[in-house]
Amino acid sequence: MAQAKIKPRAEDYAQWYQDIIQHADLAEPAGVVKGCMVIKPHGYAIWEAMQADLDRRFKATGHKNAAFPLLIPMSFLEKEAEHVEGFAPELAVVTHAGGKELEEAYCIRPTSETIIGHFFAKWIDSHRDLPLLINQWANVMRWELRTRMFLRTSEFFWQEGHTAHATHDEAKEEVARMLDVYRDFAREMMAMPVVRGIKSAHERFAGALETLTIEAMMQDGKALQSGTSHDLGQNFGKAFDVTFQNAEGEREYVWQTSWGLSTRMIGALIMTHSDDDGLVLPPRLAPIHVVIVPIYRKDEERDAVLEAADRIAADLRDDGLRVEVDKRTGMKPGAKYYEWERKGVPMRLEIGPRDLEQRAVMSKMRLAELDERGRPMKETLPWDGLGVEIGKRLDRFQEELYERALKMREENTHLVDTWDDFVAAFEGSKSSFVYAHWDGTTETELAIKEATKATIRCIPLEGEGPPPEPGKCIKTGEPSAQRVLFAKNY
RNA sequence: CGGGGUGUGGCGCAGCUUGGUAGCGCGUCCGCUUUGGGAGCGGAAGGUCGAAGGUUCGAAUCCUUUCACCCCGACCA
Numbered sequence: 278m279a280q281a282k283i284k285p286r287a288e289d290y291a292q293w294y295q296d297i298i299q300h301a302d303l304a305e306p307a308g309v310v311k312g313c314m315v316i317k318p319h320g321y322a323i324w325e326a327m328q329a330d331l332d333r334r335f336k337a338t339g340h341k342n343a344a345f346p347l348l349i350p351m352s353f354l355e356k357e358a359e360h361v362e363g364f365a366p367e368l369a370v371v372t373h374a375g376g377k378e379l380e381e382a383y384c385i386r387p388t389s390e391t392i393i394g395h396f397f398a399k400w401i402d403s404h405r406d407l408p409l410l411i412n413q414w415a416n417v418m419r420w421e422l423r424t425r426m427f428l429r430t431s432e433f434f435w436q437e438g439h440t441a442h443a444t445h446d447e448a449k450e451e452v453a454r455m456l457d458v459y460r461d462f463a464r465e466m467m468a469m470p471v472v473r474g475i476k477s478a479h480e481r482f483a484g485a486l487e488t489l490t491i492e493a494m495m496q497d498g499k500a501l502q503s504g505t506s507h508d509l510g511q512n513f514g515k516a517f518d519v520t521f522q523n524a525e526g527e528r529e530y531v532w533q534t535s536w537g538l539s540t541r542m543i544g545a546l547i548m549t550h551s552d553d554d555g556l557v558l559p560p561r562l563a564p565i566h567v568v569i570v571p572i573y574r575k576d577e578e579r580d581a582v583l584e585a586a587d588r589i590a591a592d593l594r595d596d597g598l599r600v601e602v603d604k605r606t607g608m609k610p611g612a613k614y615y616e617w618e619r620k621g622v623p624m625r626l627e628i629g630p631r632d633l634e635q636r637a638v639m640s641k642m643r644l645a646e647l648d649e650r651g652r653p654m655k656e657t658l659p660w661d662g663l664g665v666e667i668g669k670r671l672d673r674f675q676e677e678l679y680e681r682a683l684k685m686r687e688e689n690t691h692l693v694d695t696w697d698d699f700v701a702a703f704e705g706s707k708s709s710f711v712y713a714h715w716d717g718t719t720e721t722e723l724a725i726k727e728a729t730k731a732t733i734r735c736i737p738l739e740g741e742g743p744p745p746e747p748g749k750c751i752k753t754g755e756p757s758a759q760r761v762l763f764a765k766n767y
Numbered sequence: 768c769g770g771g772g773u774g775u776g777g778c779g780c781a782g783c784u785u786g787g788u789a790g791c792g793c794g795u796c797c798g799c800u801u802u803g804g805g806a807g808c809g810g811a812a813g814g815u816c817g818a819a820g821g822u823u824c825g826a827a828u829c830c831u832u833u834c835a836c837c838c839c840g841a842c843c844a
Contacts, residue, residue: 282779291838299778308817308835367843388844422768422842429844502844539844572803611804629803639803652804730840767844 283619285553290497297547298426300619301556312424312431316540319620322564323543324434328414330466330561331436331538334458340410340438345392347415348383353391356516360390363483367419369431385418390484390509390535393439394517401441401531404523408451409441427544428501428767435539441519441531445510448532452508455536456489459504467542468559468678469493469549470686471503472710472742472762474735479719482535486510492734492762494686495548498708500734500764503545506536544767549682556621557643559678560671567593567667568617569602569638570610572629586628589638589663596664598671618643623674624667627655636660640667642674686710692743692760699751699763703729708765710734712743714757716750725752731763 283300284292298304303320307313316324332342348371354361368384386392393411401409418432438455442448456473463469471491481488485507492500513519514530523529550557560566571586573579583604590600601622603613610627617625627639637659645653658666690710693699702711708731715721715733726732736759739745745759 289838295837306836311835363843417844419843421844423838423840425837433844435844505844537844541844570803574802607801607806609802609804609806611802612806613804615805627803631803641804655803 283553283555286496293553294544294547295426297551297556301621303543303547303556304426306426310431312421314426314430314432316434319564320543323546323558323562324540326562326564327462327466327542328436331458331462332412332414334462335412335436335438338410338454338458340412340440343411343413344415345386345389345396345413347386349386349389349392351382351384353395354384356391357484357512359512360484360516364388364419367421369418369420386415387417387419388535388537389413389415389417389437390439390513390533391517394513394519394533397439397441397531397533398517398519401519401521404443404521407441407443407521407531408447410438410451411440412436412438425544425767427547428541433539433541435537438534438536440534441514442533443521443523443529443531445532448510448534449508451534452487452489452506452536455534456491456504456506459491459506459536459538462538463491463493463503464679466559466561467546467549468561468675468682469503469545470679470683472735472737474737474741474762476505476735477719477722477733477761479722480733482507484509484512485535486512489738490735492764493545493549494682494689494710494764495545495767496685497548497706498689498710498764500708500710500762500766501541501545501548502734502766503542504536504538507534509533509535550678551621552644555619557678558621558623560623560675563621563623564599565601565617565620565622566599566671567601567624567626568613568622569600569626569628570613570617571602571604572610572627574630578630581633582628582630585633589626589628589660593664593667596668598664598667614641623671626658638663640670642670644674644677693751694748696751699725699731700729703731703763703765711763712737712760713751713763714748714759715761716753716755716757721750721752721755725763730765732766734762734764734766736761 283296286293302317304314304316307315364387368387371383372379414436416432416434421429421431424430440451460471460473463471471493473491476488476490487508489506490502491504493503495501511530511532513533519531520528521531569586569590571582573582586602590602593600623643625641632638637657639655640658641653641655648654693702693711693713699713702709722733742762743760748757750757
């Protein structure tokens with residue numbers, strides 16, 4: 278295990294982020310494949326927890342999983358003009374296979390709208406076939422110029438939902454519904470508050486009529502686009518001839534949507550909750566809820582302590598908790614404490630001879646207050662009803678993480694009305710969430726980015742951000758219907 | 768892709784200017800003593816110095832090329 282200290286956030290946020298990933302043993306750069314990473318077991322377990330919950334939510338909203346080819350004929354991409362323009366620069370292309378050059382090159386999927394569009398055309402014939410609600414869990418590849426672990430790697434894992442509907446209204450409902458699924462997932466599982474909104478034309482998905490997004494604030498004030506839901510209109514329907522016969526017997530193009538959320542969320546988790554001591558995980562996504570550290574001096578003590586630890590672990594597992602007993606020898610308890618804290622385990626139990634006598638355990642939460650002597654506060658919990666008590670504390674911890682993240686965001690969210698204040702808000706490497714008026718043009722959006730590096734993260738949906746009120750564009754003074762969210766972003 | 772930086776045992780680094788065949792800390796393995804907030808002592812293992820060429824009697828060190836990673840941009844989930 279690495280021994281060098283985690284770089285404090287205040288000194289070098291980027292280095293801190295790298296250190297957390299290494300010290301928590303989440304992933305490492307592949308090295309032998311540019312821009313790709315190996316997600317290690319502790320990191321992958323977090324993704325599996327995310328997948329399990331999202332999959333349940335997708336199925337609860339009527340979606341079914343399917344799998345489409347990794348390789349897509351190049352000609353498919355070219356069928357939708359904006360789509361190919363958006364993705365062409367970052368495609369990895371397969372030109373040879375089976376020892377000879379292919380007649381038509383394949384690209385490794387950067388996203389699957391095109392190949393799924395092709396199959397939708399085969400599968401959909403009648404309005405009775407609609408809506409068609411499909412999700413795919415997959416890896417995709419986009420040859421990014423600058424990569425950062427979890428946030429932007431050449432290969433990444435995600436889910437992509439693809440649906441086809443008979444009417445635009447139905448499709449728009451789906452787009453909004455799935456955005457809310459993402460919002461709820463972020464809130465309930467990740468303990469991460471998000472702002473829902475609409476992407477500006479410039480930030481929209483290549484080939485979409487409209488892109489909805491959830492944007493989260495990271496600890497350094499930058500925004501992270503955390504999930505997107507696209508209204509594809511009939512663009513792909515027309516490109517792939519996906520048509521159906523309506524109730525009146527007329528042939529119509531379908532209305533499609535797509536929506537995705539990726540392993541980037543692990544990066545979001547890190548930058549939302551973790552601290553200078555290591556990873557901090559919300560209990561609902563933690564691969565291990567509780568680690569039990571047995572403490573003993575003599576062999577007799579050892580047997581009794583381990584027996585009790587195993588029994589408690591078994592009881593807690595029966596209560597639905599994910600528990601690990603750290604039986605490693607030759608390692609002092611303190612060393613184990615530090616290691617599990619680096620890995621983000623929400624709660625630790627210590628059990629030793631003293632506890633055996635009292636029929637109790639010592640418990641310590643990952644984010645514990647310090648006492649007068651600067652030591653983390655611990656709490657004695659009796660064996661009776663232990664699972665219930667731990668459950669309560671984990672639930673409270675989950676909620677505290679959310680409250681803490683929300684507070685952090687609110688303290689770093691501002692309404693700005695003058696250009697000078699706007700520039701000051703993004704001076705140097707500073708970032709925060711700034712709600713300001715914008716005249717609605719891409720030209721102004723780009724000028725603001727050029728001057729401040731801040732971009733429009735989204736046009737907030739109703740109920741998000743400040744109440745809509747007309748005003749004047751921060752840059753041009755032209756009329757604006759509502760404030761939009763500006764921030765630097767990952 | 769432009770600019771900058773870095774590649775030396777699992778991790779963190781020194782050595783490079785002034786070439787002489789690799790060292791430190793942590794970790795790992797074995798033994799004994801330890802174990803309620805990062806253990807101590809003794810012994811041991813582990814490295815084609817990112818890769819390929821070149822210069823040289825001799826290259827971690829000098830030259831060329833290349834690969835990867837990190838940071839700042841531009842591009843993007």
